[in-house]
Amino acid sequence: MATTPSGQRPRFNPSPCDVHPLHHDVPPLRDSDSNDSNPLHFKFQSLVSCPADVPLELFETAVSQLIHHPEYNSTLILRSETISDSDTTIPSAAPRLEGYCPVRNVHRKLLPRRPGRDSGLEQHCTLYALETGEFAGLPSMLVLTPLVPEGESLPYYHPTVSHLAFRFIPSNITTTSDSTSAQPALRIEVTPLPGTPTDLNSRLYRTALALLDTLHRYLWGTLTHYQKRVQHDVLIPREVYQDVYLKMRERHKGIVNTWKESTDPLKHVFEDIGIATYLMLFWKDMFATSSVKELDESPWKSWPRPSGFLDLGCGNGLLTHILSAEGYAGYGIDLRARTSWAHYPDSSQAALKVHALDPTQLLSPGNSNSNDEGKSFWGPGVFLIGNHADELTPWLPVLATLTGASGYLSIPCCAWMFDERFTRSSAASALDFSEDELLDAATPVGTLASEAEDEAIFIASLGLGAEGTHKSQYSAYRIWLARLSRWLGWKIECDTLRIPSTRNWAIVGRERLPGDQSIFVDRARRIVEDVVRRGAFKTRTPEGKGHDGTS
Template sequence: MDEDGETVMAKITPDSFWHSVNILITKPHIINKRLWGSKTHFHLKCKLHDNTVNLPPNCSSLTNFITSDQIEEYSQLVLKELGAEKCDSEGSTGTEGPFEIQLTEILPKIYTEKQAYQLVCLDKEKCIVTFYHVTPFGQEHKLCPNFTFTIKLEDGIITMSPVSEGETSSEYTWLAKTLITQLTKWATEKDHKSNYNINQSLALISLSKYYEKYNELKMKYGKEMVKIWPECTDPQKFVYEDVAIASYLLVLWEADTTKKVKTFVDLGCGNGLLVYILTQEGHNGLGLDVRKRNIWNMYPPNVVLQERTIRPSDSYLFPEMDYVIGNHSDELSPWIPVIAARSSYKCNFFLLPCCAYDFDGSKYQRQNAFQSQYSDYLDFLQWVCKDLGFKVDIDRLKIPSTKRICFISNGRLYKEEEYEEFSLTIDDIIKRHSSFASQDTCLETTFKARGAVERVRNCTQVDRGVVDSIVDIISKYLLKGCDSSDPKWNIGKTAEINELVQLIPKEKLTLLKSECGGIQTLLKNNHNIFEVQSGKVTLRYPRTINDVASNPRKRKHKQTTLKVQQKPCWFYNNHPQGCPLSETVCSYLHVKSN
């Protein structure tokens, strides 16, 4: 605050400026949703022949074909045009230098589109970065600006300007408005988030190889699988998420030259798509899950999927496997590294945790109140993995899920000849991390595996008498003060869900919570009576037969037989003024219910 009480924007420091510029260069997809990411072809530490001379307005474009030889030739051409020479000690981006040049390939989100190229010049002393468009002539795209522009830090403020005066294109107008706002935000915001705010996705593998592999598998398996998807889940999410995870594992495994073909077991494999793709791509494995899915029958015979209840015991060890996979494995998540540790010295694991579970199969109880449940659970899993003797890497996947942090083991922290002795300590390690176990607790027998039949938990299994009593309590509250003699039909008042919760007896609320819902789920199940929007509840005006007939969801499913006037009208029986519709118009029957 200044003396007048107004907020004063803190000046941006050079370190913060270059931090934000680095995000822009390495993660351009944050600004432009057309992009998948970027790839750096070279990064040179240089010095200018004359630091007082401005850079040229343009640089030579690349030719159509890009090879390693051409990149070297092109880099020499660029140095000459910029009046610069390469420093003797070339460093990485982490080594500060007076002047840096890098060639960046802008990768499109749609694989069939042409990529673009930018030459980026970073003047560390002047806090100026210049972007040149150097995409080969004739290669049309909409991925990056086709003009030269600069971004600089001056008096603690980030500004942007075109090198050529008079640039007034809509592209420049959008860029100037969007880019400066975002750069300033990156430079000024302070990160109070968890340690798992990993700066880079896919840090453990080659981005370019992943990009190629993902798009190859997307075309090879994804599009057709979406068309024939027999499950009730959303194929656009689940299919492409498994394609992304398979791509990640395949690129990771290809980098390991010690063994070309990997063996794996996917515990809690679900729809089995990940097992299918990895198997079809030449690796040997199997998937286990407590329930068989409809899609299993569609896979070829070489895809091994078994319906088995998995328990963390000596009966479920896999000494012949290179990897134990836990992909959203729920209550098995903390056991994945344990099973890998017990299976063999050379067995590794890939763990992508989602829902937080403890070793006994119950919900994990957060230990650190200053972190989110998810971050605290990741801390818990990381300590478990390390105490089990694993070298553990952490990465962030590019998947359509909010839970995308994964743990990957890469060998052990102890020698192979110590394996037998170390294995004897695993039970004690688990008990040390478990929030419920005592020294005489047998964790394997207390573990609660998921049932083979999935329990329906959407409030539809609650006793009808309980549902009717809650509906009666809420409707009477909404209609409080309604006069049956009033000529105008009264729809009642609007109330917050939190307000209605206070009306329900505790024992009934507990029953609803056990059914994975609550008041809101129950009200939505009774959509013929209540309307729920943005946390607010009101009575719904009764629907006519024409309303039901014109329902777009009915048209979408091409339903020819309308189910109307088959159930008693709730308003006719319970509203003080009855139903405002006539019995010939109302979509429900005007008869007294039992």
């Protein structure tokens, strides 16, 4: 039965199978040989069901999300890794079920988010199709079978079952009573381990209820061609990032217990560990020239890297500290020292500087506004970091262009232009060129394919999600930043970082666009000159101790 999407997902309406069962005339799954004395013999129990509001043809696509992304259903699971995927070889551990034939098996391994606490677990994910009837051969059921080594037990994140089935019951399935059921349904069935409670208050029932809701949502998303709001792991593969992040978290998680700021340590510590991990992997790829010999515990010690980094508006200095502690040379600058600074090791304290950056002085002869130490921040090939840098955010591509930086990473938060708050109306008039010029001015030097570049394609390249999700003021700001970066000669690359912040979108510059580079430098100079002419930009005065450049 085909279903036409009408907008919002139909209400999830579950029913406990022992109270108000759907398809009460469709019995639970049975072993294909119920008289078998084999120890693998089992019995399924139906737990919960709900109406299926989509056609069966979408089932396999929807459950592929369950197979390949178990982390969406449990915060204790990091990810899964596929060991094998076959539609010809079905393992003996997969159950043989009456009325069904196995059509595909994915052998996966679940990796825990806390490997020091939970163990990994291999699992068979077997797809089945009905043997007879209208839907014969079409996948309509997924059975998960954990593979527990002898003498070991299931990890906490896995329900205490030997099998768990996601079952799609079509509307015209013929039941044991030779009747035809009226409405298609989804059902969760399990083979509980001995002694496992299955009542409505049990952990197993609550888990089954959550999984059924997830499947119902995935099916509707498949029907309506749902697109993820944002795209993660564009520049750094998820698996690579997660593996390094786990090591980095173990090395630096103790900072949570010694946090000196009034802010939430759980958010800030793990967020900066995530950003540091991302930068280290990004630099490894960006500056790679040949293969390197990696160490076991800290492979990044030998990874390629920039000649230095400069963390603009470094705040609590944690990101600078983590990078310094892992052997990366650079500085973090801010208008005032934070309480945390004095509690970092000496090497990190030496990298943290009180300094008021004035971008409008970059064109001054000798840059006399800066002391000698300020000048040292801008060594050849320095990589610029703007992590929620607020007023300095739009200046990153400008500074990178004028100073010959190797690149930059910008994670925008508050929306600022060069000398005022960002608004849609002010965006086009902030500079001495129009918004249209921002869109196509680079055409003469080959930075755009054509003057009439499709706006939808451009926005899609920024990873802002499906159409209609980029209409907010913040999204408009990100689009403006991307156009600005491109106008200044940077190839646009964007990613959504895996950090505990709603402001996790990043734009990075690591590659210059082709053409006469002096044109891009001249554009950056025009920006600075225009800001100076308006006279609205004011550099704040450094605060507290260390205003002379010491920390």
